[in-house]
Amino acid sequence: MIGNIYTANLNRIEFVITNTCTGRCKHCSEGDHAGSGPHIDPEIAAGVVREVSGSCRIESVMTFGGEPMLYPEAVYAIHAAAAELGIPKRQLITNGYFTKDAARIKAAAEQLLRCRVNDILLSADAFHQETIPLEPVKRFAAELLALGLPLRMNPAWLVSKTHDNLCNNRTREILAEFEAMGIAANGGNVIFPEGNALKYFGDYFESGAVYINPYEEDPADLRTLSIDPDGSALGGNVYKTNVLMLLNQYHP
Ligand code: SF4
Incomplete structure (x- = not known):
């Protein structure tokens, strides 16, 4: 039980596995991605899932990036822990391009089945495919489908879904x-x-128009614990401080 009114309603954990990416999308909200950088430690991340869900009613866990499948061990460890704990929604957002090697693609799909991810969102659209080849993405999608993994396309739209523009x-x-x-x-x-x-x-x-960021949260009523590739979270770091202590100490 978290004794902090600002984090008492926490129900979701999100891990930015890495900011490193195989894409160079022009629409990326993260700006330009570095070719290398920190990535989440699999064991510590799985430990965070276990500790937090022992104190909060966590309903969903998400892994994304950068391209999370560049560090798949972290993705597998997080979702395996979430599945063991019975967390209902276990999501992965990926651009689907982490290798061109068919055997590695197949092995990754099999590992995702084993760790019981249950919602895979595949980001493919005009923006991603400017720098990401479509064939390995389709191969990965085909492997996931063959294993019966739940897969949805997750495109980005410019202006609106129905707007008529080249992108x-x-x-x-x-x-x-x-x-x-x-x-x-x-x-x-x-x-x-x-x-x-x-x-x-x-x-x-x-x-002059005001755009509402759909990912922004009310800092006085946090629902999502977001963890960065270097372990940063809630103004501290889960590599250095126990995550429950960070949740208890958090102040908007
Ligand atoms: S794949 Fe995603 S994280 Fe990578 S550059 Fe494109 S939008 Fe950014």
């Missing part, structure tokens, strides 16, 4: 290729003016 039209073509494989898309998300998105697509955003 959205290319995204529709890419999604059609996955649909032909039997993979449907979710609603995706509309690009938020931040980082590279603002740099490259600034013309599409109205100047």
